[in-house]
Amino acid sequence: MGLGEIIRICLSTNALVTGIVTVGLITIITYIALTFEKDIELSSDWANKLVSGLSEVILLFTASFVVIKVFESLTVGSRIELGSLFINAELTLFFYFMFIFNNRLIVILNIGLPLLYHLVSDSQQHHQIVWPLFIGAYVLLAVVTEYLYTHKDELYIFDYRYIVGQILFGICWWCLLWIDFRWPLANIIGMLILFEVYMFIARIIEIKMENYFYTFNRLKKKVNYDALTGVRNRANLNKFSKAVYDEHCKDLWKPLTVIIFDIDGFKNFNDHYGHDIGDQVLRYVSHLVERELHLDNDGGRLFRYGGEEFLIIIEGVNGDESVKLVKSINKTLRNVPLFTQDMSLNITLSFGVTTLRSTDKSFSDVFKRADRYLYQSKNSGRNSFTVEGRTQPNEDKQKNQ
Incomplete structure (x- = not known):
């Protein structure tokens, strides 16, 4: 494995297309979250919260479906490269949904999908399971996912705990995938680098849009609320x-x-x-x-x-x-x-x-x-x-x- 191979994977046309599609979906998702999530959290109606939670899960699978359709149109590149890029985009979406939505169902999906994916994967028929690696990676993934979700209000883009947790999340997933596919190490390292780049861009988008919404809401409040008393004008x-x-x-x-x-x-x-x-x-x-x-x-x-x-x-x-x-x-x-x-x-x-x-x-x-x-x-x-x-x-x- 050489450094040139890792650079080639990260800078390939397919990787660029993946990045554009993923970032576009994340921008749309961020807008939806910032628009509706606060109202959902303030609502005391459990039925509304349940419907909203299920809608967020449906939105996640819709975004995943869009990624599938995009990758069906990609015909240039090896099967290994296309497959690993596709999975990386899905990982980015699942991780980001967990972080931006206050939804326990998405956390359960993040913890349960690796196990489900391994059980239904055809490739497991061709390789002997490395149980210590599988169990260790899966348990660590569950712990990291739960920690990131329960402490997400404390974590910011440059908080070392968030970055370490994000890296561990990616490593655990790719260890579990390697057990099934035994992809070359260059591909896995390249995917980990791309995953971190995608998540960095996603957090920048979130911060910028939060600032935009904050400024917009301040302007809206200034226009519609009395400055002295704070009530509607x-x-x-x-x-x-x-x-x-x-x-x-x-x-x-x-x-x-x-x-x-x-x-x-x-x-x-x-x-x-x-x-x-x-x-x-x-x-x-x-x-x-x-x-x-x-x-x-x-x-x-x-x-x-x-x-x-x-x-x-x-x-x-x-x-x-x-x-x-x-x-x-x-x-x-x-x-x-x-x-x-x-x-x-x-x-x-x-x-x-x-x-x-x-x-x-x-x-x-x-x-x-x-x-x-x-x-x-x-x-x-x-x-x-x-x-x-x-x-x-x-x-x-x-x-x-």
């Missing part, structure tokens, strides 16, 4: 309100409720304590309401409409049912005042609440009605809520009267 409201109106105006059996509220006497906070305190009040109220929406579990979305005015859109809940949320917000405000600069600030809100009606021609009609109810609450002495024209004082206001 007016531009986001304009887009969402149209979509949600178009959906619910056709199915009025599923209620759509709009709640508009603002902070009572907000101008006094700015005038007496300064704009920094005013900003703290806005952040405090928005975070408190977001928390109550999360606890309420009705899927409400909070928007900052402008100044001290906010808007909540809740699907599947009518105006009377949403009173529970309004009372919960008021109760928390009453029990947990804002403490800042050795002061305790008591904050109250006024609300206007309405539900989509069959006579509403657009979301603007619903908004205007809720806004009118808000001002009805404010004109009734503030610290009140008005639901479909009926005004009620908040509980703390009732106790003080």
